[in-house]
Amino acid sequence: MDNIGQYRVIIRELIEEYAQYKPSVGDIRVETIFDETKDHYALMHTGWTGIYRVDGNVIHIDIHGDKVWLEHDGTNADIADQLVEAGIPREQIVLGFQPPDMREYGDFAVA
Secondary structure, three states: OOHHHHHHHHHHHHHHHHOOOOOOOOEEEEEEEEEOOOOEEEEEEEEEEOOEEEEEEEEEEEEEOOEEEEEEEOOOOOHHHHHHHHOOOHHHEEEOOOOHHHHHHOOOEOO
């Protein structure tokens, strides 16, 4: 399996692991989105907490070219480090949620 194929498996397994945890408050659905054709992967929470609507990404990861772009990390964990622990090299991960001019100061890929 090539690197991108391995990255897809790692990302999918990570999101599936987090999808096992249902929010403790409200009537919230946990939804996984896996588009391996366009390389978009997400974990969503959708539903209601009392009178408040909940609808948004918890985790959003894309693959662009040969890089894994962590677009959103709404967990209390560090998804980027978990991707590294699972086998994706730091230099292949872009923290897309950081401003481009700040990425050079971190341990991950710039773009």
